[in-house]
Amino acid sequence: METIILSHPHDFKKEQLPPCVLALGYFDGIHIGHQKVITTAKQTADELGVMSAVMSFHPHPSVVLGKNNVHWTYLTPLEEKKKVLKQLGIDRFYLVTFDHAFASLPPQDFLDQYVKELHAVHVVTGFDFTYGKLGAGNTDTLQFSSDSCFGLTVIGKVERDGIKVSSTLIRRTLQEGSVAKLKEYFGRLYTVEGRVIPGDQRGRTIGFPTANLDTGSYTLPGVGVYAVLAEYEGKKYSAMANIGFKPTFQKTAEKPNLEVHLFDFSKSIYGETLKIHWIQRIRSEVKFASVQELVRQLEEDKERASAIINQLQ
Ligand SMILES: Cc1cc2nc3c(=O)[nH]c(=O)nc-3n(C[C@H](O)[C@H](O)[C@H](O)COP(=O)(O)O)c2cc1C
Ligand SMILES: Nc1ncnc2c1ncn2[C@@H]1O[C@H](COP(=O)(O)OP(=O)(O)O)[C@@H](O)[C@H]1O
Numbered sequence: 001m002e003t004i005i006l007s008h009p010h011d012f013k014k015e016q017l018p019p020c021v022l023a024l025g026y027f028d029g030i031h032i033g034h035q036k037v038i039t040t041a042k043q044t045a046d047e048l049g050v051m052s053a054v055m056s057f058h059p060h061p062s063v064v065l066g067k068n069n070v071h072w073t074y075l076t077p078l079e080e081k082k083k084v085l086k087q088l089g090i091d092r093f094y095l096v097t098f099d100h101a102f103a104s105l106p107p108q109d110f111l112d113q114y115v116k117e118l119h120a121v122h123v124v125t126g127f128d129f130t131y132g133k134l135g136a137g138n139t140d141t142l143q144f145s146s147d148s149c150f151g152l153t154v155i156g157k158v159e160r161d162g163i164k165v166s167s168t169l170i171r172r173t174l175q176e177g178s179v180a181k182l183k184e185y186f187g188r189l190y191t192v193e194g195r196v197i198p199g200d201q202r203g204r205t206i207g208f209p210t211a212n213l214d215t216g217s218y219t220l221p222g223v224g225v226y227a228v229l230a231e232y233e234g235k236k237y238s239a240m241a242n243i244g245f246k247p248t249f250q251k252t253a254e255k256p257n258l259e260v261h262l263f264d265f266s267k268s269i270y271g272e273t274l275k276i277h278w279i280q281r282i283r284s285e286v287k288f289a290s291v292q293e294l295v296r297q298l299e300e301d302k303e304r305a306s307a308i309i310n311q312l313q
Helices: 032-048 061-065 078-087 107-116 139-146 167-176 179-186 291-312
Strands: 002-006 020-024 051-058 092-097 120-126 151-155 191-197 211-214 224-232 235-244 257-262 273-283
Touching: 020 032, 032 051, 032 120, 032 151, 032 179, 051 078, 078 092, 107 120, 107 139, 120 139, 139 151, 167 179, 179 273, 211 273, 224 257, 224 291, 235 273, 235 291, 257 273, 273 291
Parallel strands: 002 092, 020 051, 020 120, 051 092, 120 151
Antiparallel strands: 191 211, 191 273, 211 257, 224 235, 224 273, 235 257
């Protein structure tokens, strides 16, 4: 998959670009609703014998437009989004830098400059997609403008338990720690990637070394203890993770820390990458009266996490 970064105003001309079927959307998470849009674009492209493309934006519009609810973190940070789009068989990724100039484009100008000029012969999008200044363009205006210029497929609402699957629903579910529920929304386990960084070097002294992870701009589940799979060099290890403040030891920390204890593993992996696949929440984080009590609890957590993971396999 080729990624083409566009900044407003771009100077691509339709004649220079191959015709494509274009999936339009922000697509944070690439959940099952997004997947339906993207795979429909791919199928339509195959039927028409043209290239399949996705257009998305970065950073999240809320960051630039200063909405109340700014998304500094992502379900699929850019590199992860590219990987998933590639797996879905998309040929080309048009990535538009989302800035004030782009955000203030009237809807018709967005269509003229970013859909028609990029040689889209067919557009696929979700029923609630909006575009152009103040999000004034929607699927009705898209339908009206498409008539003569490009075909259009609008994908209807994808629901689970009568609720629309959305990035907002997923963020809320993550915050609640209900990671087991996420498989229904993603069609895969929710996964984050991070680099192993030094911690307080205490884990090894209590028999539970923990890899502390810097996960960059990934959105993490809420504070708590979880059964997870930790993937290192392509191999998945049963493991347990804590997202929290280690209240037994420290008084103040600005933000929760993610640390993972891998079962049947004893390598030093500082500076290396781990992928964490979230399986199930086990319990809340607790302030223990002694290290012995913490260790007793960790032994219990290990049994519980092992049982949960064994049940999966
Ligand atoms: C599965 C798991 C559960 C944990 N639960 C708690 C907890 O409930 N309370 C707490 O204070 N610390 C908890 N911890 C954090 C430990 O205190 C921490 O791993 C230990 O202090 C080592 O820290 P270090 O990696 O910075 O050396 C947990 C860690 C793991 C891996
Ligand atoms: N089973 C294991 N799970 C996690 N990390 C392990 C394990 N065995 C060895 N390690 C290594 O030990 C480090 C964790 O030891 P710990 O004493 O908790 O130090 P730190 O506080 O720096 O994380 C990890 O970063 C990793 O390099």
